[in-house]
Amino acid sequence: MTDRRSNVLTVCMVVLVIYFLLPLFWLVIASTKNVGDLFSSFGLWFAHDFSFFSNVHDTLTNNGGVFARWMGNTVFYSVVSAGGAAFLCALGGYGFAKYRFRGNSAMFGLVLGAIMVPTTALAIPTYLLFSKAGLVNTPLAIILPSLVSPFGLYLMRIYAQDAVPDGIIEAARIDGASEFRIFFQVALRLLAPGVVTVLLFTLVATWNNYFLPLIMLNNPDLYPVTVGLAAWSSQAGAGGGTTGAVLSLVITGSLLSVVPLIAAFLLLQRYWQSGLASGGVKA
Amino acid sequence: MSVTTDQRLEASAPSRREARRQRRGVGHASTGYAFVAPFMVVFVAMLVLPLAYAAYLSLFQERLIGGTVFAGLGNYTRALTDPRLLDGVGRVALFFVIQVPVMLVIALVAALAIDSGLLRAAKAFRLGIFLPYAVPSVVAALMWGYLYGRDFGPFSQLAGDLGLPAPKFLTSSWMLGSLANVVTWEFTGYNMIILYAALRAVPHDLYEAAAVDGAGAIRTAWSIKIPALRPALLVCVIFSVIGSFQLFNEPQLMQRLAPSVIDSGYTPNLYAYSLAFTGQEVNYAAAVSFLLGAVIVVASYAVLFVTTRRSRS
Numbered sequence: 001m002t003d004r005r006s007n008v009l010t011v012c013m014v015v016l017v018i019y020f021l022l023p024l025f026w027l028v029i030a031s032t033k034n035v036g037d038l039f040s041s042f043g044l045w046f047a048h049d050f051s052f053f054s055n056v057h058d059t060l061t062n063n064g065g066v067f068a069r070w071m072g073n074t075v076f077y078s079v080v081s082a083g084g085a086a087f088l089c090a091l092g093g094y095g096f097a098k099y100r101f102r103g104n105s106a107m108f109g110l111v112l113g114a115i116m117v118p119t120t121a122l123a124i125p126t127y128l129l130f131s132k133a134g135l136v137n138t139p140l141a142i143i144l145p146s147l148v149s150p151f152g153l154y155l156m157r158i159y160a161q162d163a164v165p166d167g168i169i170e171a172a173r174i175d176g177a178s179e180f181r182i183f184f185q186v187a188l189r190l191l192a193p194g195v196v197t198v199l200l201f202t203l204v205a206t207w208n209n210y211f212l213p214l215i216m217l218n219n220p221d222l223y224p225v226t227v228g229l230a231a232w233s234s235q236a237g238a239g240g241g242t243t244g245a246v247l248s249l250v251i252t253g254s255l256l257s258v259v260p261l262i263a264a265f266l267l268l269q270r271y272w273q274s275g276l277a278s279g280g281v282k283a
Numbered sequence: 284m285s286v287t288t289d290q291r292l293e294a295s296a297p298s299r300r301e302a303r304r305q306r307r308g309v310g311h312a313s314t315g316y317a318f319v320a321p322f323m324v325v326f327v328a329m330l331v332l333p334l335a336y337a338a339y340l341s342l343f344q345e346r347l348i349g350g351t352v353f354a355g356l357g358n359y360t361r362a363l364t365d366p367r368l369l370d371g372v373g374r375v376a377l378f379f380v381i382q383v384p385v386m387l388v389i390a391l392v393a394a395l396a397i398d399s400g401l402l403r404a405a406k407a408f409r410l411g412i413f414l415p416y417a418v419p420s421v422v423a424a425l426m427w428g429y430l431y432g433r434d435f436g437p438f439s440q441l442a443g444d445l446g447l448p449a450p451k452f453l454t455s456s457w458m459l460g461s462l463a464n465v466v467t468w469e470f471t472g473y474n475m476i477i478l479y480a481a482l483r484a485v486p487h488d489l490y491e492a493a494a495v496d497g498a499g500a501i502r503t504a505w506s507i508k509i510p511a512l513r514p515a516l517l518v519c520v521i522f523s524v525i526g527s528f529q530l531f532n533e534p535q536l537m538q539r540l541a542p543s544v545i546d547s548g549y550t551p552n553l554y555a556y557s558l559a560f561t562g563q564e565v566n567y568a569a570a571v572s573f574l575l576g577a578v579i580v581v582a583s584y585a586v587l588f589v590t591t592r593r594s595r596s
Binding site for chain 1: 404415471556
């Protein structure tokens, strides 16, 4: 009885997983086709010619190798933003969790409310401020707004409350350690899993960000890969004789841009799961 | 005498401080400020300041004659009667009402199935459903755009082989559903993991008690697991409110495939973007952004209010 039941459930789940993997499967298949086969062969299976390597070569060399530059920019923006955001959240979350001071709960409440402020509603006024300050079209225009993560602060505060026992702080204090030394040498180690969680989420958010760089940058050399791919795709959609060639660049570029994050998620499964757990359970 | 009172005072003061410490944390106020200051400075600079600036900008209007003039709430009255903005808000509200329940039901069923212990290879299913979350929405929209396509989209090809008319994913009557599909594809896994994590935290003696009472897997899911998921579901709904109302990437990218279906006011965010960057109506765009933020905050609080009230009664 139980066995038959689980088979039915397994079949349903297989159907569901096929839906979620179908576009990625299509992407892999399409990246192995030349332009002609892209239009003439069935979309969900390989064509006769296997053009994957020449497609990758074309993608990496097109326009003076700009794609590699976009990937590099994406890595740079997201690593710096995520590192900075996680550090600020760790420091702040620990401060809010472990210190009593005037305005503690008021400030924290303000940050909590800001979780609901949509990032895209902020992007336009931020752009206007940055263009006055001369920051538009610089890497700072992407990194600075990405340093703030209200949700990250919230997670770190919850995490710090449980992960760093007051007794340890007291003990370190009796040993004569300064407050910041206690943070860096004792607390930060205990906070590490929480920090990694915030790091991962900010990393994904910056890596996948499109709206902010679309607004802030108009120099293609500074584009992250998302804006770059969108630019190529609008070239491909613009029509004309060379449209097909750009199309296969968009497809192969999309595949190449997806691989690092998927690899990171597979390697760091333990962390994103525990991270989402603390967000969902405690709220 | 005075010595003893002093001593008593001295003895009681630290203990009172001790009691306070136990209520929340340890340490001195000034150090507390030092810890939270870096975050708060960046928070104010990157979040509070732009919001305040948007509020300020939204009070002005650019006129052909006289330049930028103070307009009071003029931009807001214009926004509230702007049919393009209202259409956009209505569209994302409809999107929210249909897409979010579908997505959350799939996420919930998947989370329950994976948690039930009735599946083989549960871990692989969990990963397969979550994987799209790692895909940038730009890439998701591009992929689905090609899959929807009439030239070489596999759905059109399949329909053609079967002698059926090609599905019209990119026409005005299908577009919202096609967009909803992309968003569902992207975020079901994320919600599923939140729900799954919450399920793992349900105390297992509850299941044993239910089993002793003769409850089957479905009964246990319905009467124990789903009620225990309420807070996690609430988190999912709030994040979905925020996501739906600021829909931008997917429609902006699909616009190229169907420019006559998705106009510049298709979603409020797309509207604000085109006002600011194509129409050069910076002040009005600020008002629209500000209003959109307000709509999201109000909708989120409404969700919170409705759900907490229902759970109390």
